[in-house]
Amino acid sequence: MNFSFQIYSPEEQIHDSKFEDKNISVYIKRDDKIHPFISGNKWRKLKYQLEEAKEQQINHLVTFGGAWSNHLLATAAAAAQFGFRATAYVRGEEIQNPVLDMCRLFGMNLLFVDRESYRNKEELFQRGHNPQTSYFIDEGGKSDLGMKGCAEIISELEQQYDHIFVASGTGTTVAGIQLGIAKNNLQTKVHSIPVLKGAEFLKNEFQSWNIDPKLITLHLDYHFSGYAKVKPDLIAFIKSFISSTGIMIEPTYTGKLLFGVYDLIEKEYFKPNSKILVIHTGGITGLLGHLQHFNR
Structure with a gap:
């Protein structure tokens, strides 16, 4: 692809x-x-990570961000366009806004977590996902x-x-x-x-x-x-x-x-x-x- x-x-x-x-x-x-x-830089930061996920035959992207995160929206759109499933851990209490609504339209699953738990993103990923079938993308695509x-x-x-x-x-x-x-x-x-x-x-x-x-x-x-x-x-x-x-x-x-x-x-x-x-x-x-x- x-x-x-x-x-x-x-x-x-x-x-x-x-x-x-x-x-x-x-x-x-x-x-x-x-x-x-x-x-912008959202695509540039995602590009090679998507390639690596596909090379590893992983079709599930897991990432992190705030409730208004452009990165979450970019990841959701990229997942829909290139044939991935996508899950995002959203920092803070559950809310509804236009950015998150668009993420959902692109098929992204949103999981809201408290700010303390959010600090340890690796632990959230390891606890909820199999690294052999899910691909970790850090906040902002870092x-x-x-x-x-x-x-x-x-x-x-x-x-x-x-x-x-x-x-x-x-x-x-x-x-x-x-x-x-x-x-x-x-x-x-x-x-x-x-x-x-x-x-x-x-x-x-x-x-x-x-x-x-x-x-x-x-x-x-x-x-x-x-x-x-x-x-x-x-x-x-x-x-x-x-x-x-x-x-x-x-x-x-x-x-x-x-x-x-x-x-x-x-x-x-x-x-x-x-x-x-x-x-x-x-x-x-x-x-x-x-x-x-x-x-x-």
């Missing part, structure tokens, strides 16, 4: 008078266009195979950049990008905008993957109080960005990412003539959990 889409992820320039004033050029890689539901898929972003690029920025949760995507930079012998500087508060832990993650943390610059001031948290200035920025570019972004990942890039440009972080690439990691359905903030 072929797990490859015809990848469509163009690099588009974002035009803004602020960039021209600073003599900076900004591009965005539209990984959100890869697939309506298995978009894995070495996920990094391998994300590294392919670099080989797709149509031009070279001085800086590449991506939002980070588990750190898998930015680690993969750094691996791709090294593989292609590029001098591009890699930057992460973590969406979690206290994301210094990512440095330890990079070390565990044999990546020098000094090669990835963490910008730790754009989490807006924590994962999936928002503030009025972030919402105002997202509304302005969408209406001026026609590119849909959301508050959990891509909104914080682009807010950070714009802020760093405003603060003259970059040298004149710098060329910046922002990776749009998809997950637009993340908007559904925040629509109330945009109607005020």
Whole structure:
């Protein structure tokens, strides 16, 4: 079975008078266009894990996430498209929302677990599933195979950049990008905008993957109080960005990412003539959990 889409992820320039004033050029890689539901880094992190599951003749995917998880929806859609069964352990009390409804439509079985039990995902998997017939996919698709898929972003690029920025949760995507930079012998500087508060832990993650943390610059001031948290200035920025570019972004990942890039440009972080690439990691359905903030 072929797990490859015809990848469509163009690099588009974002035009803004602020960039021209600073003599900076900004591009965005539209990984959100890869697939309506298995978009962005979600597809890249799943791709090789699906291949491995099929090679092992395993047809049941077991994964983990929160109630608004784009990863759960991507896994559910991928399972339906490529002939797997799918089960997800959902963190917290049982609720109903549009993302989980779509997961169910794709045939995913949802198991809600308390937050304490959720912390030990391996134990949940071992207790409820046979590893010979079920395939473990960590929260957010975090894995070495996920990094391998994300590294392919670099080989797709149509031009070279001085800086590449991506939002980070588990750190898998930015680690993969750094691996791709090294593989292609590029001098591009890699930057992460973590969406979690206290994301210094990512440095330890990079070390565990044999990546020098000094090669990835963490910008730790754009989490807006924590994962999936928002503030009025972030919402105002997202509304302005969408209406001026026609590119849909959301508050959990891509909104914080682009807010950070714009802020760093405003603060003259970059040298004149710098060329910046922002990776749009998809997950637009993340908007559904925040629509109330945009109607005020």
